[in-house]
Amino acid sequence: MDRFVSNVVLRLDAKGRVSIPAQFRSVLNRDGFDGLYCYPALDRPAIDAGGNALMAEIEHLTTRYAPFSDEREQLAIALYGTSETLKIDGEGRVMLSETLKSHAGITDRVAFVGLGHKFQIWEPDRFRAELAEATDKVRALKQRLGSQTARDAPGARE
């Protein structure tokens, strides 16, 4: 398996360390990246995290613009400037920075949420709320899809 899936909630210890779920660790190993690349999610109280795949995505975003261009510098500031590469200790744990924790409202427990090529780290209660909301939206979407004819369905080809 090379994708991050499912979700787990784990506790931070007295030193602020938290284990990365073993399943996620094995994906990271396969990805070949020593450490955990992460940054505050742009529009949610969560932390985006991953390995080379995620970093490549960021790189791709910024290098689309010319060096020294305004767009490129601002992208770099917002993306690289807020990113961190956390060290993973011998037991597979990381220490979240204050910045990351406060962005996500994390205190003593976190939820790891697989999102395919990356995963997110949430404060568990907030994640439950977000999940409920997302579930509602998906349900509504499904209803609407169901009421349409195949010809009108999004993604249908002529």
Place this chain on the structure above:
Amino acid sequence: MDRFVSNVVLRLDAKGRVSIPAQFRSVLNRDGFDGLYCYPALDRPAIDAGGNALMAEIEHLTTRYAPFSDEREQLAIALYGTSETLKIDGEGRVMLSETLKSHAGITDRVAFVGLGHKFQIWEPDRFRAELAEATDKVRALKQRLGSQTARDAPGARE
């Protein structure tokens, strides 16, 4: 890791010295450059800094124009002419010149900001403002990218 990421704010001591974050130092070492190449950012109150990779980028930028062309001469003046190579002392500290400090409005604290292949040095308060602005722009950019598929995925985010 061979990129500058994350941001840290550090203090200048009584002599005007400031430590380069250890993480950035290790990138510079890998890059194989003894010292810190830097110059005032062209259109921001910040200092651009880096090693060989940054110098190569500038070289590449100027050599795209014909020798003796106005563009090339002006680029050379603006970039090379204002550049400095700061010495790094045994403890990994540098002394910013008055020119650099005044360009960035630096007094006693600075923010080191990773931008991938280079990093910038800011006055912390100004950086916070710039980051907020950059984040807004990126968020807007993301919205635009996301809206391309909005028709196919109502209510979908990210």
Place this chain on the structure above:
DNA sequence: TGGGTATTTATGGGCGTCAATGGAACGAGT
């Protein structure tokens, strides 16, 4: 299939090392 054993995880804690910072010693030039 079941029972028992061996791994692996998640977590806790101790300790040495290093980073950031402050200050002293030293050297050169005026």
Place this chain on the structure above:
DNA sequence: ACTCGTTCCATTGACGCCCATAAATACCCA
């Protein structure tokens, strides 16, 4: 000798690395 700058040493707090334990899981073999 005094000033300015550079190199060297000292402090302290954080962090990396190591080992320990308990629970859960995987494994094995009758």
